[in-house]
């Protein structure tokens with residue numbers, strides 16, 4: 001089968017497009033014919049290599065897969081060949097200490113076929129197109145869990161989203177707007193800000209030219225005068241962390257699901273204790289989170305923005321676009 005793969009960790013130059021063996025489903029697993037694969041920053045982290053996470057080599061990234069069941073492994077019941085599915089990309093066994101992630105710890109969907117556990121499958125309604133479905137699990141599942149399950153966002157609250165142009169960022173904008181929140185979206189260019197306002201963001205901050213903490217202080221007031229926003233979403237961390245803490249209002253929340261800009265960050269201690277904020281971590285998503293997102297798309301209430309749809313042969317360019325921060329919304333690859 002054709003796949004985008006790498007034999008060693010490294011920069012974009014280690015990626016190849018070519019023939020690899022078709023995977024066979026183990027007992028209890030199924031093989032999927034990939035119809036659409038959604039890219040995430042995870043594809044870049046997995047290819048580069050991450051401390052503490054062992055990636056199967058040769059590696060095939062692609063954590064989000066809308067596909068059709070192509071072959072059942074021994075013992076699989078309740079599923080048949082030809083069904084459209086959207087697997088939950090990860091499998092966690094907390095008691096056994098086992099964590100698997102499609103396209104990270106094992107080969108993923110940047111290929112014509114991939115295998116998943118039958119227990120990870122979720123049926124795909126006819127009304128949801130492959131491209132829209134493949135946009136959902138990692139970005140929308142994570143955003144849903146971070147905003148609702150962990151962050152408890154409420155109607156009327158103001159949410160500031162950093163890195164708002166990416167997959168998780170645009171998901172946060174749309175899910176927060178659906179909840180009736182005011183959204184301030186921060187991104188790295190005026191063009192991106194314009195596109196985020198068109199998506200529904202109430203205000204935008206171009207952090208290439210404007211400091212986010214200054215903008216929030218000037219538009220809402222200082223912390224001691226009740227300024228700040230109810231919730232800040234920050235998955236870029238690094239240099240952005242301390243400034244984002246200064247945007248949280250008294251008793252507000254700072255939500256984090258990643259650190260694209262660096263895992264080490266400075267904590268602004270006075271703002272932490274003066275605001276009495278809660279810093280809340282969030283990771284992954286549950287079957288219920290993914291189903292909630294799928295139901296929103298099926299009912300027409302949520303329409304994930306897709307920056308571009310590429311063929312698998314153009315998959316390396318698709319990853320390049322993500323890595324160069326040249327996208328708004330999701331990048332989808334179709335074998």
Ligand SMILES: NC(=O)c1ccc[n+]([C@@H]2O[C@H](COP(=O)([O-])OP(=O)(O)OC[C@H]3O[C@@H](n4cnc5c(N)ncnc54)[C@H](OP(=O)(O)O)[C@@H]3O)[C@@H](O)[C@H]2O)c1
Pocket residue numbers: 039040041042045138139142163164165166167168169186187188189192235236257258259260261262282283284285322325327329
């Ligand atoms: N814990 C979990 O379960 C989980 C799940 C999903 C994602 N994540 C994490 O969430 C983050 C976002 O993922 P994603 O898939 O939404 O990524 P993405 O689609 O590539 O979006 C990332 C956005 O972040 C902005 N950004 C800010 N600083 C950046 C930097 N130093 N390098 C690259 N981009 C930067 C970019 O927008 P501008 O150019 O406008 O700044 C970019 O559009 C990643 O760190 C990812 O690992 C975690």
